Amino acid sequence: MNITRQSLLLWWGLTVTGAYLLTEYFGRALHHAHAAILWTWAGAMLVPVVLSLLLGRRANALVWVWAGATVLAMVENFGAHAAESKPLMHFSFHTLWFLFGAAGFAYTAAVVDGSSRKGLYAGSALLNLVGAGLMLVNHELLEGYEFILLALIQGVPMLLDVPLRRQHEAQVG
Template sequence: MFTRQTLLLWWGLTVTVAYLLTQYFGRTMEHGHGAVLWTWIIAMLIPVVMTLLLDKRNALAWVWAGATVLATAENYWAHAAEAKAIMPFSFHTLWFLFGALGFAYTASAVEGSRRKQLYGLAAALNLIGTVALTFNHELLEGYQYIILAVIQGVPMLLDVPMRRQQHEAETTRN
């Protein structure tokens, strides 16, 4: 049907575009939470459904799909319940924490030192964002979702050619 390479590309594209749209909606709409939530639900349906349909599933794909569904559901709940006390965490800090944990796990699961370094760096940058926003949720206001697009979406896009090179090297050796 399609490869893990294609799935990785779609994860990278949808995450990057969804964060950039989130930034845009946050700047142009007075009450854009609903538009942001629907953007993420629709955008994340693509790689989550692709994960379910993937011929050769692995734990890494399942972890990302499951965590994405849970984090998006938490955001939807916080918005629907109008839980203003946790909204700074839900709509800001959670996404850096999500990236820190997800990329740390990815760094431990992928093969190849360059790929491990890429995801380790992404995890570290997300952890820095988590800590910074824990102490001041307005610190990155105005740039937060651009930063998230760069430190979450771009690493997956950079990994597409790295993964292809690794696969070609393994095929050549065998």
């Protein structure tokens, strides 16, 4: 299997977008959706994490930061679910993912090449930070469309970066 950073970026974007949309669906369709959502995310994130491992030495620090942080956040979510603490679960399943996106996309904006790519990720970081702030102020404010919003501000930027990265590499190369 020939894994490139370009194809890895596409997989991250697809799995994140799809997992958030499934999260929204399960949250509406199932009475107790936490376990289904956790296992959906574990399966979805397994794809880019395993692809990162397959990329091996060709992966840069950014890839490893995202893969490691994603695994840690998923472990935290499973721990919060096992603890059955309502406040911890709410933070873990909602606010944490906005904070995770804010930090991750800020770091990404700092290290990627190309001004359009930097702007894309900086904008996503800012939107995630606003979302985290809204969740901290009133956790019900985004209820009903929170995960659709997360798909748009976390998954879609990675999908938009696929052509931006290709364009940047063509200009430089």
